[in-house]
Amino acid sequence: MKLLHFIADGNTKLGVATANGVLDVEAAAAKFEAGAAAPKDAQEAIAGGEETLGLLNRLVEQAAASVGAEDGVWMRENELTWAPSVTRPNKIICIGLNYRRHAEETNSPIPASPIVFHKFNNALAGHGDDVFLPRTSVKVDYEAELAIVIGRKAKYVAKEDALDYVFGYSSANDLSARDLQMRTSQWALGKCCDGFAPLGPYLVTADEVGNPNDLRIRCLVNGEVRQDSNTSDMIFACDEIVSYVSQHMTLEPGDVILTGTPEGVVMGYPPERQIYLKDGDTVTIEIEKLGSLTNTMKNEIA
Template sequence: MKLVTFIHNGLARVGVVRDDGVVDSQDDSQIPATMIDFLAAGDSAMVRMRRLVESAQPKFVLAEVKLVAPVPRPGKYLAIALNYADHIAETGKDKPEYPSFFTKQSTCVIGHGEAIHMPNVSNKLDYEGELAFVIGKRCRHVPVDKAHRVIAGFTVANDVSVRDFQARSPTMMIGKSFDTGGPLGPWLVTSDEIADPHNLNIKTWVDDELRQNSNTQHMIFNCYEMVAYLSQAMTLEPGDVISTGTPSGVGVKMQPRGYLKVGQTVRIEIEGIGTLSNTVVAEPDESVIF
């Protein structure tokens, strides 16, 4: 299934994309309305959703609803650094002995079609096309051979990076967490539809220029190893997002630098999942106090 969080007439809820339409989860009152609550409800909610998709016609035309990030506000958004051999080579750094994770703050998350802001404080805005997965079961100390059981599904991520702010701190957190710096989408493809997440073509375009072209088989640490490593330290919960690293071709390593510019569109396509597209706009320059 292609699970989505969508907005229609100002109301957000979970649905499933089928053909060119969206099946509305709220046609079954027993299905929770938010993605995190839906995933937390476990296998029973997933079974009800599958039955609904099989029996109901799409309630909305896909083009008539607004897709937001599949998990609009994840409890945790963790991303791994230096996880593709070719990206390690272009950075000139050593292959890591252990997985190295950083946090992207959940306020950075946006969906397919939403705008990425060019920060007022920097013009060193960069893209990183990545496969991301979403945790479906609360878990701790998960062995590698059972890690597939706790992954609800896979989506496309853009680990947008403000490179000068990233370089100022060894944790990289601020440079990875600017508002609008976490595009996810367009949907969450359930794990049963991805035969092997470690053999998917991944490509990133800036406008019509192909910048990244690789395959997830080139990861140093695979998705299941990431789950096992992280769950040694922390409880992973439904809706947590884990992004799996980027291949070579990032703007900061191009000559001359290939930083993003206002008006450019980043398009990331992952085989079997879909395409995530976001256009860069100038950040609104007014101060905002809510």
Template sequence: MKLVSYRHQNRPGFGAVKDEGVIDLAKHLPAVADLAALVSNPAALAEARRLAATATADFALAAVELEPVVPRPNKIICVGINYVAHAAEAGRTVGKYPVIFHRYAQTLVAHGAPIIRPRVSDNFDFEAELAVVIGKGGSHIKPEEAMNHVAGYTCFNDSSVRDWQFHTHQYGMGKNFRGTGSLGPWLVTADEIPDYRELSIKGMLNGECMQAGKLSELAFDIPALIAYVSQALDWQPGDILATGTPSGIGFKRQPPIFLKPGDTFDVVIPGVGTLSNPVADEA
């Protein structure tokens, strides 16, 4: 099942994608507030699956304005240097513990919306990633139980302002410019992806493949990451875990390749979807 958050006729909503239409789950499940609440509620999720199989679409997918899959996640946990080849190109080695940093919800944009190159830098880079959406919260989660906490998967572009990223040894500032992180187009529920390790990922700039990897190549796998973070923070429904980017990023190329207005960057994960965003300058 594919789930989306959107605005339709200027109203926020969430629904299930069916062919080229959307079943308005907000209408059919009025007691459920949003997509994050839906994926945390097994009974409501079961009813959503029934509706996705039997109901007629309420409107065309083209008639809605997509929002980030979870428009306002409580937290977005990102992982750096999580593919061995990417670590090598960055001149880093994979350590004993995962490299964790954070994004803010206000940096997110939806599929189809422009990602924004900031006024203060032209070192605007791309990072194609698989993102995990948490459905069941918890703390001190065991790795062998961690996948029970996964609601599903979506695509993420962790676009980075590289010079700001390296102003200090803590590079969170370069990851948190307004309008730089895209998330979508939808959440594919975990039951549709029996083994995420069989997924592949590509980052495409103007139709040219810049990044390619397999989720089996993660240095720290999804269960390990969920378990590690849960020792410090309680996971909550709707939280996002961005699993890291494969090699091929722009600033390590010779010469460097940075995003500029007029470009389009796509994150392509067969079985999950394609997240596509044009690039625009900050107004």
């Protein structure tokens, strides 16, 4: 199942992407399942578990049987104002230097353990959003990343069980202000700027994705391919990451883990070829089975 968020009448609402279009969950529940406790967002869908996913599947089936614009439950993707595929995670955890060729291009040693840092909710952005380049930086970089979304509480989880705790996956862009990131040994300043974690367009359930450690991942800037790799190049695979993080903190449903970026970032280029993101640049993150996430960079207005 492909969940998504969209904005209508000033409110963030839950949708399901299908072959018939995008199902407005709230409208469909009112039409076909009167009185049902339909989830208002992905967080509630995750918390509701199999029962809630069953309800969403029924709504899709019932709406498909009476498909038509007059039903008031279907929308077209190109008419949506998107919101992040997860809107209120308890934690946004990030893994650094997790692709072998990315570590090599930045002349960094292969990590012996996952490098863990964080972002905050202010960094979230949706598909189609403008992202404002902070006035304090002149070196904003793109990073295509696979995002893991946790499905149930996890603590001290074994590697062999770790993927059982995953609800689904999204495409993400771990935007990074390199001049701020490298100012000190702590990376947070360059990672936590407003809008620096675009997420979406979809939250795809784990059963539709299959093996997360074998997905093509790309980044395009103004249509030019900058990153083109596969999640199989990860140093620490998704199950290892979930298990490792759970040894040190409790993972809650809806938590997001960004799993690192492949080679091809601006920071990995020779200095004379480093051209960082600028006003008007359009960045697209494409991950197999997860769709394309596009954002336009804009200068921050004083």
